[in-house]
Amino acid sequence: MLKKMILSAAVIGLAACGAETTAAPQDTKTSTNEVTASKQDITTQELGNGFYMLLGPGGNIGVSVGEDGVFVIDDKFSRFADQIIGQIRGITDAPIRYVINTHYHGDHSGANAEMKETGAVVVAHDNVRKRMGMSFENKAFGRTVNAVDEALWPDLTYSENATFHFNGQTVEAIHTPSAHTDGDSILYFKEANILHMGDNFFLGLFPYIDVDGGGSLAGMIASHERALELVNDETKIIPGHGPLAVKDDLIKTHQMLKIIETRVSNEIKRGASLDDILKKDILADYAEFSSFIDKDNMVKIAHRSILKTQ
Numbered sequence: 001m002l003k004k005m006i007l008s009a010a011v012i013g014l015a016a017c018g019a020e021t022t023a024a025p026q027d028t029k030t031s032t033n034e035v036t037a038s039k040q041d042i043t044t045q046e047l048g049n050g051f052y053m054l055l056g057p058g059g060n061i062g063v064s065v066g067e068d069g070v071f072v073i074d075d076k077f078s079r080f081a082d083q084i085i086g087q088i089r090g091i092t093d094a095p096i097r098y099v100i101n102t103h104y105h106g107d108h109s110g111a112n113a114e115m116k117e118t119g120a121v122v123v124a125h126d127n128v129r130k131r132m133g134m135s136f137e138n139k140a141f142g143r144t145v146n147a148v149d150e151a152l153w154p155d156l157t158y159s160e161n162a163t164f165h166f167n168g169q170t171v172e173a174i175h176t177p178s179a180h181t182d183g184d185s186i187l188y189f190k191e192a193n194i195l196h197m198g199d200n201f202f203l204g205l206f207p208y209i210d211v212d213g214g215g216s217l218a219g220m221i222a223s224h225e226r227a228l229e230l231v232n233d234e235t236k237i238i239p240g241h242g243p244l245a246v247k248d249d250l251i252k253t254h255q256m257l258k259i260i261e262t263r264v265s266n267e268i269k270r271g272a273s274l275d276d277i278l279k280k281d282i283l284a285d286y287a288e289f290s291s292f293i294d295k296d297n298m299v300k301i302a303h304r305s306i307l308k309t310q
């Protein structure tokens with residue numbers, strides 16, 4: 001039963017985040033040192049200060065290694081659990097102490113059960129646990145999102161923010177309300193100046209916004225504004241999907257989403273129907289950002305989100 005439920009979580013993640021189609025390419029612009037590149041699907045990129053980013057299918061994983069053990073952000077899919085743990089074991093034998101889920105999607109939390117089996121405590125915002133324990137309709141995809149097995153649910157949850165003191169780092173888990181979902185957190189490692197944005201940030205791609213899962217375009221834009229208060233030009237930013245980023249990448253993505261919001265809002269104000277807006281092809285100049293979410297899907301998501309939050 002557990003296996004079946006985990007698989008369904010993976011499928012949800014695949015649909016929700018476009019994980020298979022957004023396997024992150026290796027970064028060439030901002031990377032420091034490639035420690036592992038093999039024929040395996042999951043690869044590790046060293047970021048310095050005991051930090052690593054695990055790339056490959058599913059959401060990007062952040063790993064902090066130090067004297068207190070291992071702190072992991074997100075864990076992709078169940079079927080990659082052995083590879084993920086193998087990559088971490090290639091760095092250190094220290095125990096995996098915490099795994100934090102940036103949100104409930106199966107491509108970020110699918111290996112929770114296996115991570116718990118190693119002894120890790122899984123931590124997330126309250127709404128991550130709530131979403132994992134409920135079934136609800138995803139109208140954007142016309143399917144039911146089923147509850148997942150309890151073995152995947154976070155053991156420890158918080159209602160707003162949480163601060164970890166681990167590996168000499170002040171780690172701020174900051175809840176960003178109604179952004180990609182209703183349970184997102186961004187994780188800022190203050191001393192190392194590394195920020196994991198979860199799926200509030202897709203680099204080089206139109207973002208998926210899980211409106212049925214409590215997300216909104218306005219909240220996603222606000223999450224960027226919160227993140228931009230934390231970062232500087234030296235900050236290494238791990239997006240949910242896409243290669244390692246810097247502040248300027250986040251600013252450009254933020255600006256794009258604001259432009260999308262303005263264009264769709266203006267069309268709604270002048271009384272245009274969704275079909276009218278689609279016919280006008282108002283995101284033609286951003287066509288290069290089409291992947292799992294293409295420009296028409298982006299308009300549909302923005303339109304639905306704006307009408308819902310008006």
Ligand SMILES: [Zn+2]
Pocket residue numbers: 016017103105108180199
């Ligand atoms: Zn997601």
